[in-house]
Amino acid sequence: MNKYNHPGVPYFQHVSEHCIHYMSIDGVIFGFSENQLKVLLLRWKGTDEWSLPGGFIYKLESVDAAAGRIVQERTGLNQLYLKQFHVFGDANRYDQADTWQRTKMPLEGIKWSERTISIGYYALVNYSKVTPMPDLITDECRWWNIQDLPRLLFDHNHIIEVALHSLRRELNEQPLNHLLPDPFTIPELQRLHECILGTALDSRNFYKKMLASGQLERLPERRSGTSHKAPYLYRFQETQSGEILPEPGT
Amino acid sequence: MNKYNHPGVPYFQHVSEHCIHYMSIDGVIFGFSENQLKVLLLRWKGTDEWSLPGGFIYKLESVDAAAGRIVQERTGLNQLYLKQFHVFGDANRYDQADTWQRTKMPLEGIKWSERTISIGYYALVNYSKVTPMPDLITDECRWWNIQDLPRLLFDHNHIIEVALHSLRRELNEQPLNHLLPDPFTIPELQRLHECILGTALDSRNFYKKMLASGQLERLPERRSGTSHKAPYLYRFQETQSGEILPEPGT
Numbered sequence: 001m002n003k004y005n006h007p008g009v010p011y012f013q014h015v016s017e018h019c020i021h022y023m024s025i026d027g028v029i030f031g032f033s034e035n036q037l038k039v040l041l042l043r044w045k046g047t048d049e050w051s052l053p054g055g056f057i058y059k060l061e062s063v064d065a066a067a068g069r070i071v072q073e074r075t076g077l078n079q080l081y082l083k084q085f086h087v088f089g090d091a092n093r094y095d096q097a098d099t100w101q102r103t104k105m106p107l108e109g110i111k112w113s114e115r116t117i118s119i120g121y122y123a124l125v126n127y128s129k130v131t132p133m134p135d136l137i138t139d140e141c142r143w144w145n146i147q148d149l150p151r152l153l154f155d156h157n158h159i160i161e162v163a164l165h166s167l168r169r170e171l172n173e174q175p176l177n178h179l180l181p182d183p184f185t186i187p188e189l190q191r192l193h194e195c196i197l198g199t200a201l202d203s204r205n206f207y208k209k210m211l212a213s214g215q216l217e218r219l220p221e222r223r224s225g226t227s228h229k230a231p232y233l234y235r236f237q238e239t240q241s242g243e244i245l246p247e248p249g250t
Numbered sequence: 251m252n253k254y255n256h257p258g259v260p261y262f263q264h265v266s267e268h269c270i271h272y273m274s275i276d277g278v279i280f281g282f283s284e285n286q287l288k289v290l291l292l293r294w295k296g297t298d299e300w301s302l303p304g305g306f307i308y309k310l311e312s313v314d315a316a317a318g319r320i321v322q323e324r325t326g327l328n329q330l331y332l333k334q335f336h337v338f339g340d341a342n343r344y345d346q347a348d349t350w351q352r353t354k355m356p357l358e359g360i361k362w363s364e365r366t367i368s369i370g371y372y373a374l375v376n377y378s379k380v381t382p383m384p385d386l387i388t389d390e391c392r393w394w395n396i397q398d399l400p401r402l403l404f405d406h407n408h409i410i411e412v413a414l415h416s417l418r419r420e421l422n423e424q425p426l427n428h429l430l431p432d433p434f435t436i437p438e439l440q441r442l443h444e445c446i447l448g449t450a451l452d453s454r455n456f457y458k459k460m461l462a463s464g465q466l467e468r469l470p471e472r473r474s475g476t477s478h479k480a481p482y483l484y485r486f487q488e489t490q491s492g493e494i495l496p497e498p499g500t
């Protein structure tokens with residue numbers, strides 16, 4: 001492939017012309033499946049290098065709308081829970097020469113900022129409803145277990161750590177229903193808490209605490225309709241399930 | 251005054267040349283005095299219009315360092331507690347024509363971005379140690395009670411509301427010692443909590459809760475050395491008093 005036919009060239013020319021490029025958005029998309037907390041990553045075209053999904057803010061677009069658009073493009077979801085969690089503003093966030101070499105992007109001749117400040121958002125999404133989609137400059141989009149991440153491009157390992165730390169700190173205020181099957185069992189909820197906290201929890205205490213919280217509603221049926229040992233099914237009360245829709249770009 | 255002799259002209263030319271100006275920083279500097287929560291505001295040159303202290307990020311400066319510099323310039327403090335709390339990224343944050351007219355800044359002929367995204371930081375500072383200082387483009391810098399704020403320039407009333415909301419939500423994790431005299435009494439601490447929460451608290455419950463938290467250390471002396479009714483003096487245990495110093499600009 002002639003490097004000027006690389007899809008990165010028209011893509012970055014478009015960004016250079018229409019987007020605010022001192023600032024970017026990086027999205028940490030959390031999912032939960034097979035008892036594992038997962039994060040959605042992209043593999044850059046023609047490389048074995050992975051990064052978070054991210055992008056830039058159009059000149060007339062709010063930052064929240066840009067984050068919603070970026071997550072929506074990768075997941076196909078138009079209803080998702082998004083939270084701005086931190087601005088990554090160090091003067092030297094990562095080794096730029098090393099990173100651009102690893103991406104194999106032909107960037108000569110394209111006006112580019114020396115430095116980008118990134119606004120981190122995390123999304124809580126329902127794993128089973130996501131259709132991972134690569135973009136113009138990536139070959140593959142897939143879930144990774146949070147404890148098996150490769151060495152990512154840019155400072156994205158650090159961004160994921162900070163996102164997980166934020167989620168952990170606000171665990172009881174976040175709408176975890178977005179990550180769980182609907183309805184879910186208490187053992188599933190416990191496993192999700194354990195994945196986020198990175199530590200095992202005592203089942204009896206967890207069960208008591210969750211019931212006492214008043215956040216859960218028990219359904220009449222159990223996971224399997226037959227056995228008396230099958231666990232009960234639960235939902236969060238209405239107040240927990242508020243959804244934030246990406247605003248239309250304004 | 252010839253408008254091109256206005257100190258705003260060289261100031262904005264400097265910013266336009268050396269700073270990242272799609273992004274700004276706004277600082278909500280909280281102080282506590284006379285049983286009131288206060289915030290430090292600036293009055294724009296030749297006007298009765300007030301705003302938060304704010305500024306831009308130098309090209310080689312981290313965002314945290316820029317925030318530290320801005321707060322330090324207004325307060326004279328080089329040790330302060332600073333927290334990044336939110337990015338204000340709406341496409342139309344405020345009525346630009348109205349705002350620039352109210353500031354009386356002569357901005358024709360200066361290259362300026364159509365839109366600025368602002369990163370909000372709040373600072374907790376010791377009122378008695380602050381020397382409020384206006385800058386090149388303002389005439390006055392002084393404390394305002396949080397419940398008596400004027401209609402501010404830009405979207406700064408909104409930014410203060412969001413800062414107060416963040417502080418409220420994280421009240422028990424924030425180092426409130428930065429706002430209090432050293433040492434302080436339990437009634438002083440209660441009044442500070444009440445100002446931040448915007449609600450009255452029951453004294454006996456507050457006293458019990460604070461003592462049970464294990465965060466406080468009672469000193470041998472009382473506020474006044476003579477009376478037995480004088481309240482005891484307290485300090486936070488060491489773990490509460492961690493200070494974040496502005497990094498040197500890197």
